[in-house]
Amino acid sequence: MSFALQAEGLTKTYGAVRALDDFSLAIPTGGVFGVLGPNGAGKSTLFRIALGLVAPTRGQIRLLGAPAGQLSALRRTGSVIETPRYPPYLTARDTLRMLALESGAGTVDIDGWLERVGLAAAADRKTGGFSVGMKQRLGLAAALITRPELVILDEPTSGMDPAGIQEIRALIRELADRDGATVILASHQLDEVRRVCDRVVILAKGKIAAEGAVDSLTASQARLRLVATPTARVLEILGPKGVADSDGAVLADIPRAETPALIRALVEAGVEITEARWRDADLEGVYLRTLDSQEARDAR
Ligand SMILES: Nc1ncnc2c1ncn2[C@@H]1O[C@H](COP(=O)(O)OP(=O)(O)O)[C@@H](O)[C@H]1O
Ligand SMILES: [Mg+2]
Numbered sequence: 001m002s003f004a005l006q007a008e009g010l011t012k013t014y015g016a017v018r019a020l021d022d023f024s025l026a027i028p029t030g031g032v033f034g035v036l037g038p039n040g041a042g043k044s045t046l047f048r049i050a051l052g053l054v055a056p057t058r059g060q061i062r063l064l065g066a067p068a069g070q071l072s073a074l075r076r077t078g079s080v081i082e083t084p085r086y087p088p089y090l091t092a093r094d095t096l097r098m099l100a101l102e103s104g105a106g107t108v109d110i111d112g113w114l115e116r117v118g119l120a121a122a123a124d125r126k127t128g129g130f131s132v133g134m135k136q137r138l139g140l141a142a143a144l145i146t147r148p149e150l151v152i153l154d155e156p157t158s159g160m161d162p163a164g165i166q167e168i169r170a171l172i173r174e175l176a177d178r179d180g181a182t183v184i185l186a187s188h189q190l191d192e193v194r195r196v197c198d199r200v201v202i203l204a205k206g207k208i209a210a211e212g213a214v215d216s217l218t219a220s221q222a223r224l225r226l227v228a229t230p231t232a233r234v235l236e237i238l239g240p241k242g243v244a245d246s247d248g249a250v251l252a253d254i255p256r257a258e259t260p261a262l263i264r265a266l267v268e269a270g271v272e273i274t275e276a277r278w279r280d281a282d283l284e285g286v287y288l289r290t291l292d293s294q295e296a297r298d299a300r
Contacts, residue, residue: 003065004029004150004182005050010059012045012206019045021206022059027184027199029064029149032176034197034214035186036287041203043186044154047081051152064150078143079152083135083159088128092119092138095127096145105146113141118167132159140168144175151175151183157192169196194283202290205298209290214283221281221289223251224259228266228273237269238262249275 005027012020020042027033035043048054050061052069066073086095093110100108114123117137122130127138136159143151156172157165173196175181187193193200194214201211210217227249228234234250235242241253254262256278266273281289 002029003027003062004033004184006062007046007050008060010046010049010061011057012042012049012054013057018206020049020056023206023208025201025208025211027182027201029182030176030180031198032172032183032185032196034193034200035184035203036188036190036193036200037186037203037209038188038291040205041188042206043188043203044082045206046203047079047152047154047184047186051077051079051081053081075146076148077150077152078146078148079154080136080139080143080156081152081154083132084139084142086127086135086138086142089126091124091126092130092134092141093123095138096141099142100145103146108145110145113145116144116171117141118164133157133161133164136160137164137168140171147179149181151181153183154186155188156185157187157189165192172196190284190287200283202287204291204294207294209294210286217286218280218283221286222256222278223253223281224256224262225275225277225279226250226252226266226273227275228271230271233269233271234266237265237271251279 003026007023007025009022009024010020011022035046037043045054049056050063050068061068064073064076090098092114096110096113114120117140119134119137119141122134136156140156157168160168169192172183172185176183185197197214199213202209226234231244231248231250235244238252243251245251252262263276
């Protein structure tokens with residue numbers, strides 16, 4: 001298996017702040033990989049180290065198999081880290097022309113890229129007047145003109161309206177599905193990650209809190225949803241494994257194999273069950289629960 005990014009024992013401290021706290025991660029090539037986490041979790045720091053912009057305090061990172069900062073790997077990588085800045089007096093088209101020249105990429109279909117990122121109508125406007133969302137789009141085009149194998153995007157839709165977000169999401173999927181690129185995407189927006197990513201890692205305070213395919217992460221935190229009366233009795237039997245849902249149902253956090261035993265116990269206790277159904281958690285549930293348990297671990 002080949003890897004887009006491999007981190008081992010990676011630590012980065014800024015004074016007393018541990019931006020990355022001794023973590024290891026391997027992101028295989030292919031598809032869209034999400035790095036999810038609240039602000040300050042260490043997402044941008046991870047990308048900066050991978051791109052050789054910042055040196056780690058300890059540990060190692062490889063990009064497309066090469067040590068961080070190696071030119072051969074950087075040439076095969078396109079990235080947008082936070083909101084990019086360009087000379088304000090150049091038009092979008094001239095900015096891309098300049099960058100294409102600098103990169104030595106040869107002939108670049110600049111109009112095609114402007115179209116693909118949704119900037120065709122603004123191609124001849126000076127970028128100084130661009131909104132944050134437009135700068136993000138330009139950054140994306142700049143990252144893509146060299147047709148990189150690996151695309152690293154840090155919060156690519158920040159500052160965009162819902163229609164723009166949807167467009168960029170479609171472009172990201174297309175990069176992976178049609179152009180065959182590997183995309184690594186950082187975001188604190190669950191919805192974005194759920195819709196576009198195949199696999200995710202959840203970062204919290206510089207550590208990996210959870211990792212896996214979006215489907216398996218949500219399935220692994222499935223709950224048995226019980227509509228049964230009296231609810232109080234159900235909660236009593238479940239103890240700490242039960243929580244009341246907003247609509248009067250009870251969610252049971254038990255292994256699937258224990259379902260028959262639980263149902264038997266409930267019936268024997270005189271509970272009337274109208275409905276018992278396994279329900280996958282949504283990514284939001286996984287995310288919040290993961291961050292909660294991380295906090296609990298830290299508090300100990
Ligand atoms: N250049 C820097 N100097 C000092 N602290 C920094 C610097 N860059 C990042 N940090 C700190 O490191 C932590 C992780 O930041 P960052 O990687 O930007 O998180 P994220 O991208 O997930 O929001 C934060 O606490 C942040 O304040
Ligand atoms: Mg960031």
